[in-house]
Amino acid sequence: MNGRDLRSVGVFTALAFALAWLLALPLWFGDGLAGPWFPLVATATMATPAIAALVVVFFVERPKHKAWKLGVWPLRPVRGLLGYGALGIFVSIALVLVALPVGALLGVYPADFANFSAFQQVLDEQAGAAGAAGIPIPIGALIAVQLAALPLAAFINLIPALGEELGWRGWLLPKLMPLGTLPALLVSGVIWGLWHAPLILLGYNYPDAPGWLGLAAMVGMCVLIGAVFGWLRLRSGSVWPAALAHAAFNGAGGSYLLFAKAGEHVDTTQATVLGWSGWIVPLALVVVLVATGQFSSAKHPSTPPSQKGRPPRTPGDGTGDR
Structure with missing residues (x-):
């Protein structure tokens, strides 16, 4: 990386971190995560990487192809973007869900895959609060509905997730690529994890x-999950698949509550995708x-696609980006 790129990365990182801490101040000087401002602060904080990236692109670097630099354009090939978008959604959900049986096998996630007792307890409490005797729908059917609805979360959460992905994978990861693919993924993942500090420390x-x-733990999770999101960004040449994957990941995050055992504590440093067992x-x-060369053949293009002879590859077409 040259000096200009290092300056851009420094400005981006400093601005993203400063804005995140600034937005979190009402929580730090108030009631923390229990405060009424927490949902608004958490959502607004997700926009800070996008703001930092936009400031760098429009006021520091000022490239000709600004939308391409952020990975939001061009939206082609359509088939490829749809394929990578769908892949990102289902891989993210799968990574969240598969962490649960892995954690159960390792003895760190208190699972109840037969009776869903923790979820049943929540339903019973809600029914009692509403003055009802119980939920008339079988719990197995409710679980199935919850799981079937998870892909929809990718679209419901897309805008907040895009606020992060415009920064982390849209702008930062390609900017770090001169370091080499693996170092770029590692550095961007560490930065992403540390950026969560204002809320994690609360x-x-x-x-x-x-x-x-x-x-x-957050840094460790972000490095690994960020590498998966980064693969989507680099292979597709677009930020949209990574944003959909991020949105689906966030939407599926609470699914561990569906399969937990009632009365048991879930330690998220060990269990769920947040903990070490979920990183396996x-x-x-x-x-x-890495072993199959998926990253080495997915180098981010050095010039906009409109100036190159061919578009980014699509899933399974056997070609790579150069």
């Missing part, structure tokens, strides 16, 4: 862990992608 995602452990499958996936 107990978000890891409510029972000391701040340093929660932040370290994403790590294996990244290793397979």
Whole structure:
């Protein structure tokens, strides 16, 4: 990387972090995650990487092809983008869900895959609060409906997720590619994880862990999941598949509550995709992608697609980006 690129990365990172901390100040000086401002702050914070990327692109670098630099354009080939978008949605959901049986096998996730007792307890409490005797629909059917609805979350959560992905994978990852693919993925993942500090240190995602452990766990998860999102960005040449994957990942995150055992505590530093047991499958996936050359043949183009002889590859077409 040259000095100009390093300056751009520095401005982007400083601005994204500063805005995240600024937005979190009402929580730090108020009631923390229990405060009424938390949902608004959490959603608004997701826009800070996009703001930082837009500032760098429009006021620091000012390239000719700004939308291409951010990965939002061109929306072609349509078939390829749709394929990678669908792949991102279902892979993200699968990574979240498969972490649960893995955690159960390792003894760190208290699972009840037969009776769904924790979910049943929640339903009973809600029915009681409403003055009803119970939920008339079988719990198995409710679980099936919940799982079937998970892909819809990718579209419901798309705009907030795009706020992050415009920064992390849309702009930052390609900018770091001169370091090499694996270093770029590692550095961007670490930056992404540390950016969560204002909320993680308040107990978000890891409510029972000391701040340093929660932040370290978040960085570890972000490096691995960020590599998967990064593969989608680099292979498709677009930020949209990564944004859909991120949105689906966030939407599926709470599904561990469906399969937990009633009365048991879930330690998210160990269980779910947030904890170490949930990193095993994403790590294996990244290793397979690296071993099969999926990253080495997916280098981000150095000039906009309109100036090149062919568009980004589509899933399964046997070609690679150069």
